[in-house]
Every structure is written in structure tokens, then in C-alpha cells.
Amino acid sequence: MFKTLSNKFDDIKNKFFSSGKISEKNIQEGIEEIEKALINADVNFRVVKGLVKRVKEKAIGEELIKSITPSQLFIKIVNDELVELMKTDEQGLEITKDFTIIMMVGLQGSGKTTTCGKLARYLIKKGHRPFLVGADTQRPAAIEQLKVLGKALGEEISQETGSEFEVPVYSEPQDPPPKICKDSISLAKENNCDVLILDTAGRLHIDDALMKELLSIRKKTKPDHVFFVMDSMTGQNAFDSAKAFDEQINIDGVVLTKLDSDAKGGAALSIKEVTGKSIKFIGVGEKLDALEEFHADRMASRILGMGDVVSLVKKAEEVMDEEKAEEMYQKMVDASFTMHDLLEQFQMIKKMGNLRDLMGMLPGGLGVQMQNADIDESIFSRIEAIIHSMTPQERETPDMINGSRKLRMSKGSGTKVQEVNQLLNQFREMRKMMQNMSKSGMFGNMMSGMGMGGGLGDLGNMMPGLGGGSKQRSRRKKKKRKKK
Known part of the structure; x- marks a missing residue:
């Protein structure tokens, strides 16, 4: 993941900033190298230009040049701009209703069906009961694949909990997809499931028939979330697809798949700026547990090595x-x-x-x-x-x-x-x-939501919310005293 960018940023840090001394000259040279690295990693050209412009404006100044640790501050500026480029107000998926419908859309081969299985596992781990729906009647193998995933997931959870667990999978291939999805709502409720996941059809290319079908499913089911599943390795064409789906279907966010196989990572850096939609999840492998919530600060940290x-x-x-x-x-x-x-x-x-x-x-x-x-x-x-x-x-x-x-x-x-x-x-x-x-303060605000609030001296002051410092040590000491 991000192998190309990580290696290049590592080279840039060693070449221009390893001495700790900094000037406008090596800042300019470093920024030019960053620009080349981003373009070579398939980051959208407009996104690259905006990013390097902002880094240059913040980096070239008296405050940076006279800083005690100027090289660290320069890398922090790059880190902050990467975070800003990718960040979203919402992370992952928060289920707030008694019954939630999630519609998954995307082109054929993007990993949509597998992602439905991974999302079901993610929701089970959060205490929900998902109901999977195979609405891709154009590709019967997709329905069978969803059934296999549902069975494997049920067996995994049963083994972990020691009690029988079933992940229902519904499809009626002879029916039109909009009817399959509409009928599944009452069936899911009858099975005491609280999240309905609709695996819709894809195509090799966007066409009117596909969009008409998806619009019909949307109208009949009124989903709470519509996620576009995008293959991170498909390059710049994927952005056009995401925009086309959004214009006609109105998507809420993106699930970026196959990121573990994408050495460049340009899609992760470009998609929000290009489409206006945030990444919700990333797929990092083939197994059912290989789905992660997307966090911009953590991705930036990985990119910078x-x-x-x-x-x-x-x-x-x-x-x-x-x-x-x-x-x-x-x-x-x-x-x-x-x-x-x-x-x-x-x-x-x-x-x-x-x-x-x-x-x-x-x-x-x-x-x-x-x-x-x-x-x-x-x-x-x-x-x-x-x-x-x-x-x-x-x-x-x-x-x-x-x-x-x-x-x-x-x-x-x-x-x-x-x-x-x-x-x-x-x-x-x-x-x-x-x-x-x-x-x-390079860690950033990465510990929010982990129950590790608090500060780490200067780090806590510079990047609030990191946590894990003196308060945590104090709590551990109290626990040990109680045990004694």
C-alpha cells in the first residue's frame, strides 16, 4: 500500500532534510520532488497542483526557516496538507436507526460482492444483524458468491462465539432486481435483521439500462446509504465513473478496494477532491476481515513512511x-x-x-x-x-x-x-x-474514539486528542495498586 509514494517521500526526507538545516532553496527542491512523486503515483494533476501550492505557501517563511526543528516542521506541513486533502467529517458507518438499508453500486470487477460480505462482518462486529441481498441477476455467479460469503461468515462468527450464527442471503434470480430488493425489506425484518445490504448489478461500462435499474431500486427501497465501490487500481477513469454514478444515483461515499495491491495510491489522494465524495472504507485484502474504516490522518502517516x-x-x-x-x-x-x-x-x-x-x-x-x-x-x-x-x-x-x-x-x-x-x-x-x-507532534489527532484521551506533554498540546500519555500511565498505576 502506497509503496511508490512512501519510498519517494523517504528519499526526499533523506536527500533534502536529513541534516536538519533548511533554506528556501532546499524547500523549493523538496517541493518539486514531491510534485513529481505525486504525479508518478497517478494523483490527479489538478489535485497535485493545489497541494504543492499550499505546501509551498506554508513552508517558505521566516517561522519555518528559523524553527528549532525545521525539517520536522516541513514534513508536518506536508502531512497536514495530505490529511486536509483526504479528510472527512464522518468515518466508517454509524448506524443510528432501528432498520438501515445500504445500497452498494459500482462497475463490474470492482469487488462489490466481496465488499458486501466484508461490510456484513464489520457490522456484526459492531453488534448488528445484516441481511444480504443478491440483486445482480446479470451475473448469476455473483449471487452464488454472496451465498458462499454469507455461509463462511456465519461459520466464522459461530466458531468465535460458540453459538450458531446465520447470515441470511436472499435472492430470486427470476425476478427483476428492483422487486428482489423491495421484497427483501420485509424478509429482513422477519429475520430480526437490522441492516439490509443490497448487492446490485454492475457493468463493464456505464450504460442507460444499468442506471435505469439502479434508479428503480433506489426509488423502491429508499436506502439510507449508497456507497460506490471503486477499484483503486483502475486509474483516472474511475473518477469519471464515480462522478457519473453520483450525478444519476446520488452516492453518499466511496469504498476503495484492492488498496493492498495498489503500490501508487493516487486514487486515495484524489477521489475526494475530484468527486466531492469521501472515502468511507478501504479494502486491504481478500479475506472477510480485510475492510478498514478510512482515516485520513492514518493514511497520511503511512504515505510519509x-x-x-x-x-x-x-x-x-x-x-x-x-x-x-x-x-x-x-x-x-x-x-x-x-x-x-x-x-x-x-x-x-x-x-x-x-x-x-x-x-x-x-x-x-x-x-x-x-x-x-x-x-x-x-x-x-x-x-x-x-x-x-x-x-x-x-x-x-x-x-x-x-x-x-x-x-x-x-x-x-x-x-x-x-x-x-x-x-x-x-x-x-x-x-x-x-x-x-x-x-x-507528527502523530496527529489519531487517537480520538479509542478511549485513550489525554496528553503527551508538548505532543498533546500541539495535536489535541492523541492521548495515551500521563493520564493513561496514572490509570494503570491505580489499577495495579487496587490489585495489590
């Missing part, structure tokens, strides 16, 4: 208790984590989903390098072997590791000394980046 600690913690909460997840987050924010913590995180990450994208959530060179690699279990195994070959003291204080210790570790782990050096260097880089992000 700073990782996405918040999303990593959110995923961690699914495989570990809340206190442990919070502790992991706090150590990363404070840059106080050790090799032992890193080992625990790797072991946890292996349980959490797509390894490439999860590694991209880690800040610094380690995350970028492993995201770019063809990740397999052997990479984790080698890292784990190296850390296991360390003494407890070496894990706590990696800076004490000298040449003879590295040689012992390489022999004990069956790896090369170069691999030991690489791990140690990337670990230090990660920790240093976290320290810089905390000092300069």
Missing part, C-alpha cells in the same frame, strides 16, 4: 486484551520499547492479518523495508531467531551489543552478521523516528 501505530493497536485489540494493546501503543509513542517488546509485536502481528500491510504500519526503515519485501514466514523466523539468541540484558539494552556479541548471535540464530546489524540499525531507526514524531 511514519507507519500507522493507531491502526496497528486497533488490530492488536482483536488478539490481545485492551490493557496489553494500550501498553504496546504507549511504548511505541514513548520510544521505550525493547527488543523483547519487538519480538512480542512480531508474534502478535502474525495473528493479525496481511503481513505486508501490517508491517507497513510500523514506523521507520524496518516497516518500509519489510513492506517492500516479498514477505514470508522466514523473515519473521530469522528476526525471532536473532532476538532469541540475545541475552535478557541485550534485549533490554541493544546499544551494548558489540562485534563479538553480534558474532555469537549470528551463530546462535543461523543468520549472517549483516542480518544482525541490519535488525539493530532498523530498530534504532524506528525508535528514533518515534522520538522525533512525539517531539514534533
Whole structure:
């Protein structure tokens, strides 16, 4: 995800701003490189021009040039503009009614049917009971695919909860799609479901017959939400499709699919500016759990190679208790984590989903390098072997590791000394980046809604809502005292 942009921004930071000294000349050179990087990543040309203009206006000035940490402030300006470009007032999907209808539209091949299954899982995890409707009679395989997804989802939830769970899937292929969707409303209510998800037909290209059918479904069902499902890899033509659907159907937002396979990421940066519609969800894999709420600040952080600690913690909460997840987050924010913590995180990450994208959530060179690699279990195994070959003291204080210790570790782990050096260097880089992000306020307002309010000294003052600092530590201490 965002491999092209992340690598380029990393190059720009190292080339122009690694010394910490800054001038109008290298600001201008950096901005020109950013412009090239965005265009090469298939970001809409008009969007690029507007973004670089705003960055230049804010970056070239006495305040920046005389700043104590000018390079960090420059990157923060870029980060803030990326957030502004993509941000939305609403994130994900909030169900506020007793019965909600969601209509999914899009071109054929965009991943619409799979997204319906993923959305159903997302809603179940939030305590809802979805009812899936197969209204794509033009493609009978889509109806069968939806039934398979519904069955797989029911089995997954049943296994997790220990009680039988069914995700109803309805379709009558002999009926016209508008009738199928209209009839499904009463059936969903009879099945005590509170969310109806309509999987409508797509085409390879927009045509009058498709729009007429979709308009009829809209009129008969009066959906609360209409989401356009867009393949992030289809390029600039996808924006024209989104605008055409909006003009005729009136869409509420976009679900951007296949973002895990999109190395460029131009669609994510362009779509709101070009279409006026916000991204609600992103698809980051083929599995049913590979649907994430879209957060502009987290995406900007990934693009700039700073990782996405918040999303990593959110995923961690699914495989570990809340206190442990919070502790992991706090150590990363404070840059106080050790090799032992890193080992625990790797072991946890292996349980959490797509390894490439999860590694991209880690800040610094380690995350970028492993995201770019063809990740397999052997990479984790080698890292784990190296850390296991360390003494407890070496894990706590990696800076004490000298040449003879590295040689012992390489022999004990069956790896090369170069691999030991690489791990140690990337670990230090990660920790240093976290320290810089905390000092300069680079995290942004990413912790809202996670129950981690509070401040982290200057970071909390600069970027309110980040949280997880002294208040959290105080609460943990109180909990420990109560246990004693």
C-alpha cells in the first residue's frame, strides 16, 4: 500500500532534510520532488497542483526557516496538507436507526460482492444483524458468491462465539432486481435483521439500462446509504465513473478496494477532491476481515513512511486484551520499547492479518523495508531467531551489543552478521523516528474514539486528542495498586 509514494517521500526526507538545516532553496527542491512523486503515483494533476501550492505557501517563511526543528516542521506541513486533502467529517458507518438499508453500486470487477460480505462482518462486529441481498441477476455467479460469503461468515462468527450464527442471503434470480430488493425489506425484518445490504448489478461500462435499474431500486427501497465501490487500481477513469454514478444515483461515499495491491495510491489522494465524495472504507485484502474504516490522518502517516501505530493497536485489540494493546501503543509513542517488546509485536502481528500491510504500519526503515519485501514466514523466523539468541540484558539494552556479541548471535540464530546489524540499525531507526514524531507532534489527532484521551506533554498540546500519555500511565498505576 502506497509503496511508490512512501519510498519517494523517504528519499526526499533523506536527500533534502536529513541534516536538519533548511533554506528556501532546499524547500523549493523538496517541493518539486514531491510534485513529481505525486504525479508518478497517478494523483490527479489538478489535485497535485493545489497541494504543492499550499505546501509551498506554508513552508517558505521566516517561522519555518528559523524553527528549532525545521525539517520536522516541513514534513508536518506536508502531512497536514495530505490529511486536509483526504479528510472527512464522518468515518466508517454509524448506524443510528432501528432498520438501515445500504445500497452498494459500482462497475463490474470492482469487488462489490466481496465488499458486501466484508461490510456484513464489520457490522456484526459492531453488534448488528445484516441481511444480504443478491440483486445482480446479470451475473448469476455473483449471487452464488454472496451465498458462499454469507455461509463462511456465519461459520466464522459461530466458531468465535460458540453459538450458531446465520447470515441470511436472499435472492430470486427470476425476478427483476428492483422487486428482489423491495421484497427483501420485509424478509429482513422477519429475520430480526437490522441492516439490509443490497448487492446490485454492475457493468463493464456505464450504460442507460444499468442506471435505469439502479434508479428503480433506489426509488423502491429508499436506502439510507449508497456507497460506490471503486477499484483503486483502475486509474483516472474511475473518477469519471464515480462522478457519473453520483450525478444519476446520488452516492453518499466511496469504498476503495484492492488498496493492498495498489503500490501508487493516487486514487486515495484524489477521489475526494475530484468527486466531492469521501472515502468511507478501504479494502486491504481478500479475506472477510480485510475492510478498514478510512482515516485520513492514518493514511497520511503511512504515505510519509511514519507507519500507522493507531491502526496497528486497533488490530492488536482483536488478539490481545485492551490493557496489553494500550501498553504496546504507549511504548511505541514513548520510544521505550525493547527488543523483547519487538519480538512480542512480531508474534502478535502474525495473528493479525496481511503481513505486508501490517508491517507497513510500523514506523521507520524496518516497516518500509519489510513492506517492500516479498514477505514470508522466514523473515519473521530469522528476526525471532536473532532476538532469541540475545541475552535478557541485550534485549533490554541493544546499544551494548558489540562485534563479538553480534558474532555469537549470528551463530546462535543461523543468520549472517549483516542480518544482525541490519535488525539493530532498523530498530534504532524506528525508535528514533518515534522520538522525533512525539517531539514534533507528527502523530496527529489519531487517537480520538479509542478511549485513550489525554496528553503527551508538548505532543498533546500541539495535536489535541492523541492521548495515551500521563493520564493513561496514572490509570494503570491505580489499577495495579487496587490489585495489590
